Amino acid sequence: MNFHTRKWIKPEDLNPNGTLFGGRLLEWIDEEAALYAIIQLENPRTVTKYISEIDFRASAKKGDIIEIGIEPTKFGTASITLACEVRNKMTREVIITIDRIVMVGLDEHGKAKPHGKTEIEYVKNRIADSNES
Numbered sequence: 001m002n003f004h005t006r007k008w009i010k011p012e013d014l015n016p017n018g019t020l021f022g023g024r025l026l027e028w029i030d031e032e033a034a035l036y037a038i039i040q041l042e043n044p045r046t047v048t049k050y051i052s053e054i055d056f057r058a059s060a061k062k063g064d065i066i067e068i069g070i071e072p073t074k075f076g077t078a079s080i081t082l083a084c085e086v087r088n089k090m091t092r093e094v095i096i097t098i099d100r101i102v103m104v105g106l107d108e109h110g111k112a113k114p115h116g117k118t119e120i121e122y123v124k125n126r127i128a129d130s131n132e133s
């Protein structure tokens with residue numbers, strides 16, 4: 001799993017208990033998953049379809065740094081399924097794991113659009129491929 005994104009926990013990210021607000025973390029995860037899927041499917045009209053069980057196993061407090069990891073587990077017809085793990089860099093604890101986040105690429109009418117992708121593509125390879133043709 002690649003942990004591309006780090007977040008620094010600020011006062012506005014806290015709940016009344018003084019720990020990381022769960023809704024804020026879910027927003028960050030959704031955004032991270034959307035960006036990952038948009039890039040992989042090469043479709044900016046990509047939406048969140050399904051998120052499996054969310055288990056808050058640990059938390060973070062003000063000043064902690066957390067990192068968000070995303071990994072593709074399945075390329076479907078119009079969908080891509082991702083796994084996610086968030087961990088606390090300071091305590092080394094796993095904060096959250098999500099087995100399945102299903103993102104679906106849409107067409108201009110809002111219908112599921114087949115993407116034709118079967119594996120992860122890296123931008124540098126796309127650039128190399130386009131130079132070959």
Ligand SMILES: CCCCCCCCCCCCCCCC(=O)SCCNC(=O)CCNC(=O)[C@H](O)C(C)(C)COP(=O)(O)OP(=O)(O)OC[C@H]1O[C@@H](n2cnc3c(N)ncnc32)[C@H](O)[C@@H]1OP(=O)(O)O
Pocket residue numbers: 030031034035038044046047048049050075076077078079080102104106110111112
């Ligand atoms: C120029 C660049 C600009 C870039 C700019 C960047 C901006 C970056 C900002 C990011 C910002 C964050 C962005 C967050 C993303 C939202 O917040 S999205 C908002 C929340 N989500 C929604 O509103 C989606 C609402 N749902 C829908 O519109 C419809 O359900 C959908 C998605 C069109 C799918 O419709 P459907 O009838 O279920 O379609 P169907 O063909 O049956 O299924 C499509 C796929 O979904 C799968 N699926 C359907 N139901 C389920 C289910 N219950 N469970 C699992 N999978 C399912 C199917 O298996 C199928 O997969 P494939 O076999 O095609 O691989």
